Amino acid sequence: MSAEAVPPQRQPWPGPDLRRQRLANHTVEDVLSLPDDAPRVELRDGVMIVVPSPTIGHQEISSLLWHWFRRHAPLEFRPSVATGVLIDAVQTFEPDVLLLHRETINVESHYSTPDQVALVVEVVSPSTRRRDRLEKPVGYAAAGIRHFWRVEQDPVHIYAYELVDGGYQLVADSADELVLAKPFELRLPIRDVTP
Structure with a gap:
């Protein structure tokens, strides 16, 4: 048995902050700071919209x-x-x-x-x-x-x-x-x- 620390599990992106979605106050900075595992999103007047996967x-x-x-x-x-x-x-x-x-x-x-x-x-x-x-x-x-x-x-x-x-x-x-x-x-x- 080893005494090495186990790296923490990365949590998946939970989605946009619902309070900020309702207020429509997301900005480009929020989109640019999304984690790598976040889906593609568009920002429409401050609301994050997940872009559907193309056929x-x-x-x-x-x-x-x-x-x-x-x-x-x-x-x-x-x-x-x-x-x-x-x-x-x-x-x-x-x-x-x-x-x-x-x-x-x-x-x-x-x-x-x-x-x-x-x-x-x-x-x-x-x-x-x-x-x-x-x-x-x-x-x-x-x-x-x-x-x-x-x-x-x-x-x-x-x-x-x-x-x-x-x-x-x-x-x-x-x-x-x-x-x-x-x-x-x-x-x-x-x-x-x-x-």
Whole structure:
């Protein structure tokens, strides 16, 4: 028998403080200080929202988009997945895919700031439909993110928006081939990002 001390068991994250949830006074600092075992959360006006796990189809579309950007985007951009965006002191988002300005990013960070983001992509799932279609575009636009894509599934259809006068304006959509001049000139065959 040994006299060595037994290391204490790590307790799982208990979830957000319910009192602070009711008061809606969580901040970005609270999100940044979450333990490593905490689930991904978004901060919506001071309330922590656990981000649901994506479906396999959702993950495949996100991965294929990341891979397509990795192969086709100019070197001044860097694609990323599972990276949050710090919108303001009480608002964060966890988009599915980001295209970041390479020269501005900190590769050690879990979060980007809106000025680092060239394009944000949300893949719509049944559990996130309202948030991805209505709430997040308003937040991204308010933060000044110039380009937003919404990807609908089954069949895959991409809607591309550009920031105009503080709101997003649809500039292209396709279920066959997305052709755009911004954030870089691209011709994206939708079959390339379809599982």
